[in-house]
Every structure is written in C-alpha cells, then in structure tokens.
Amino acid sequence: MIFSRSSGILLHPTSLPSRGGIGDLGPAAYDFIRFLAEARQGLWQLLPLNPPANGSSPYSSTSAFAGNPQLISLERLVERGWLEAGALSDLSPGIDAIDYGQVSRTKIPLLWQATKNFLDRAGTCERQVLEAFCDRNCGWLEDYVLFDTIRERCGPGWNRWPRELATREPAAIRSISRELGPELRARRVIQFFFWEQWRALRHYCAQNSVRVVGDTAIFVDYDSADVWTHRQLFRLRDNLEPEVVAGVPPDYFSAHGQRWGNPLYDWEAIRASGYRWWIERLRRATETCDIIRLDHFRGFAQFWEIPASEPTAVNGRWVDGPGDELFDKLREQLGGLPFFAEDLGLITPDVVALRERHNIAGMAVLQFAFGDVGAHAYLPHHLNPHRVIYTGTHDNDTCLGWWSALGEKERAAVEALIGPCADGPNWGLIRLAQSSPANLSVVAVQVKNKLGSEARLNTPSSHSGNYHWRYQPGALKPELATKLAALAEVTDRLPEPVLVKDADPFLA
Secondary structure (H helix, E strand, O other): OOOOOEEEEEOOHHHOOOOOOOOOOOHHHHHHHHHHHHOOOOEEEOOOOOOEOOOOOOOOEOOOOOOOHHHOOHHHHHHHOOOOHHHHOOOOOOOOOOOHHHHHHHHHHHHHHHHHHHHHHOOHHHHHHHHHHHHHOHHHHHHHHHHHHHHHHHOOOHHHOOHHHHOOOHHHHHHHHHHOHHHHHHHHHHHHHHHHHHHHHHHHHHHOOOEEEEEEOOOOOOOOHHHHHOHHHEOEOOOOOEOEEEEEOOOOOOOOOEEEEEEOEOHHHHHHOOOHHHHHHHHHHHHHOOEEEEOOOHHHHEEEEEEOOOOOOOOOEEEEOOOHHHHHHHHHHHOOOOEEEOOOOOOOHHHHHHHHHOOOEEEEEHHHOOOOHHHHHHOHHHOOOOEEEEOOOOOOOOHHHHHHHOOHHHHHHHHHHHOOOOOOHHHHHHHHHHOOOOOEEEEEHHHHOOOOHHHOOOOOOOOOOOOOOOOOOOOOOHHHHHHHHHHHHHOOOOOOOOOOOOOOOOOO
C-alpha cells in the first residue's frame, strides 16, 4: 500500500497528562488531537494498546486482542454516569512519572466501582449494546476474561495453575466459568468501556483528518490468553513450558543480544490452520487503527531461535519464517495490507525482497544514519517515497539526549548536513525528516519540546525505568503548532480528509 505524503507525532497514550497517575483516552487525548489538527499533522502513532503482562511494556501483553484497562478514562466514565464526580476527588492532579503500582492501587478500584454501577444501573438499551459488543467479539473476549480472572485467582504463569485448568479440560472450564460468572461479567464490561472510549476517540481523530498508526508486536507473551487458548500454535514442551524463545542476536543495543523470552510459533501448525489466528489478529488491528506498524518484520522472513534454557540471546540460530504465504493469505482475507515494516537492525536481502514483493513500506531512523558510510542508507538522499522516516523511535534516546552523547566525528557529520540550527539540532533533524522523499514522517513528541534523556521512553535490554514518562500540561503550545503547520505546508505534508466510519462505539 502506498501512503499519501503526511507527517505526525509518536505518542503513546500512557504519556498523556491525564489524571489518575497515567495517561488515558480522556480529555488530554482530545486536547492532543486538537493540537495535531492545529499543527496540520495527519498521523498519530502509538504503541500497542493491549493489557500489560509483565511490568510496564506495551509489547508484553496478556492478550493480543484486549484493551488495556489502565487507559480507560475515569472522566469519561463520570460523563456516562458510571462514576460519581466526587469519586475522582482523591486523585492527584499532578503529572508525575507513572508509578504503575500506585495506578493499580488507586485507579483500578474506581474502574471496578464503575463496572458495578453499570451492572446495577444499566437500562435495557445499554445492556443490549453490551450484549452486541460481547457477541461480536466473543472469538477473543470469552477466553480473555476467563484467563484474566483465573490469573488473578491462581497467580501469573498459567502453566502453574491446576493441570485441568492449564490444559483447558472442557469439564473444568465449564465448572470454573460457572463459578466465576460475576467476575467474568465485570471484565466484559471493562473491555466494553475501553473499546467504547477508543472508538469514540478514533472517530474524533477522523473528524480532524488524523490517521491513527497502530503497532502490532510480532510475538505474544507466554503468560497470555493467546498462548493458553491456542497452545497448539506455539513451540511448547509436554510440561507446557516453551521449548524455544524469541529474541535477536548481539546488536547496536546489547553485546549479548536481546532475549525477549516470548514463545516461538509453530508455523507448520499455523499453516495447517489456514493462518486463522494471524488473520483474525491483524483483522482486529486494521479495524482498530488506520495504518499498522509490523514490529520486527524480519521475523516473518527469518527469526532468531533461542533454546529456552539459554540465559542470553547469544546462542541462537536463524530459522525461516512463514514468508510470502502469510501475506498472501492476509491480502486475500483483509482485502489489502495497510502495513509498514519495522525493518531495522540486521536486515538481509531476503527480508527486503519479502517486504518489496508485498509492497510494504520500510523504515529509516536518522539517529542511526551518521555512524559510518554503511549507516548512510538511512539518510534522505538514499530514500524513496515508500518509506517511513523517524528522527528516532520509542526505543531511541530523545534527539537532545542522543546529540549530547555523540562523538566528535558523528556530531560533525550531522552538522555538515543540517548546518547550524538556532532552534537546536532536534529541529534540524525534524526539518531533514520532513523534507525527505519518504511519504510518512513521524517524530516523537519529546523531540519537538527540546527534552533530554530524562524524557526517554524506553531503553532496550533495560528491565526497569521504561514507559514511565509523561509530558506536562501546556507543553504543546500554540506557537509549536504554528511552526509545525508551516513545515507541513512547505514540505507538502498537509493532511488529507479521513473517512469518518461508523461512530457507534459499541459494536467494534
């Protein structure tokens, strides 16, 4: 798919300055969309929206289909009548770094209260739209709410649950479903709240000519409803433990590689199923967002297989992925491939060929472009329109943090290209990206506000301190919008109208 020329901002909803200790889909999100419209930005890129499994990473989730309850706006629940306004009075208005433990202790109980109020007070019409939502999403919803409820009762690690539950023996599943009925109903309502708010926000994006760029992680977490429900699609041992896990070999970010620990797919079993789970997963993604970034695209050509017993990613091997057949099936079932590929790192000719055969755009990151002559492949004069250019992604330091750590040779190379910039090297890189041939240009929100390493969102291979940053109210000033709008106009990146789809938020 060829995307029209446009520009946008990378900002995960957790980084919004919302009340409740974490960014959400409420008033601050609508303020951000209005800023994008004023700045003539046509893209909002975010990270996966799924519920976290371990820690704070949106790339480690208990479901590839469900929404993250932490992102539900309490203010929107008050507007709907499911919470009293006074219930929010104890929430700190301060915008501090996210304390996920505090969010669990203060915000989540209010979500449960809103759920109880809904189940107690909802009228016939509201119950009908809830039922319609559950019916339409039963393919993933029922397994997820059951998994989430049992996980709360029995603890993380479904392989350590009673054997009959871990292996999903039908009689045991029927029995536990009856026993947990009220809790399952409550979790269905929480998902209903999330997707009602997300569909309303996405509708508002379309009204403001903003396309939403989503993100699909290639792998899923072992401790997830997906692996528990579809064990046959993953490389597991008889004891239900992973046989092999995912990661990447030693690279720019780590001398020991990255051992992600996700269970690897059994692609033969997936092929025998007609790729049904993958088709439904990406159908859901394309219904949720306008454009999808496919994380770790090279894994579809070849993936790094690490024996689960290995403590690092060093002792692994490359194994062939599904290749063309998966994308042929996706095109057949979805009618198109509105994707672009995260194709960074060690990219071999077969990965490039797979991407190009299916007309999937690749990525270029300017922070990687100045190290040596080989890195110049990411510079604008080597790019074509079928690219998405970034100054840096969520895995990179902010531009100013990166600049402060550059050696003299790299800094001289940057200055040779962008020249002296009175408004800072971050704006020099923004102008370089916006004026490039790449049709899509995305810049992290931190870059536009001259923030340093203190505002870095994620450091790969670091297991603490990630995904905690939020921007402060008032940071997106009118003069910033004016500056971005002028740049969008002169680089021919003004947003085009977006088809406003069915605004009914309940049936998605």
